Amino acid sequence: MTRPGTEDTVPDLSRPAPEVAPHVLGAILRHGPVAVRITEVEAYLGANDPASHAWKGQTPRNAVMFGPPGHAYVYFSYGMHWAINMVCGPDGTASGVLLRAGAVLDGFEIARTRRGGVPDGRLARGPACLTQALAITGDQAGGDLFGDPDDQSDSGPRLELAPVAPELISSGPRVGVSRAADRAWRFWVTDEPSVSAYKRSPRAPAVGAPDPE
């Protein structure tokens, strides 16, 4: 699938998440007055990825991930946090890129207010911080991240891809997952201060131990 204006710069969004994810780094995510440059992402598959919400099949919560690529899979977790994914993979297949962190570009004042006065470098550092800075909640679930920015009937978040040179990208295991904890499906812009801290799940098997699927 090709998106208008992105023909030469982006991969096919219908490719699996681990392939698409590094290409989402550098993208500008806008929602209203606040814009963020994405600096950290993670890839999740549906099938064959025990860490994915879609691993065991479709449910009401994860249904958006089984839909067409480019849409927003937004979920609520840990009793108080929202997180947003860009759906990828072909329609009918679950795959998504979790947008974990970014650096605020526009709307500093509003983002600071929403985040309660944390230092600017931490305004969108972590998946829940990012959605809070951008005021993304379940209300934005399912929207087209590549829809017309001027569409008055849909004021949800929009993504503008802007590739980062491969030599500036680092990768490693995903944060906080208890299964498939050693797959290097987390990607970030090297040395970016807005990238969140790595933390292995306390429930994950020891490093390098076999991870049953």
Place this chain on the structure above:
DNA sequence: CACTAGATGCTCT
């Protein structure tokens, strides 16, 4: 600065 413990409520079994 590094590290730990607890909050908090939705989702699925």
Place this chain on the structure above:
DNA sequence: GAGCATCTAGTGA
């Protein structure tokens, strides 16, 4: 009822 793709406040160095 268990588990969770997390965060913050609190402690101690």
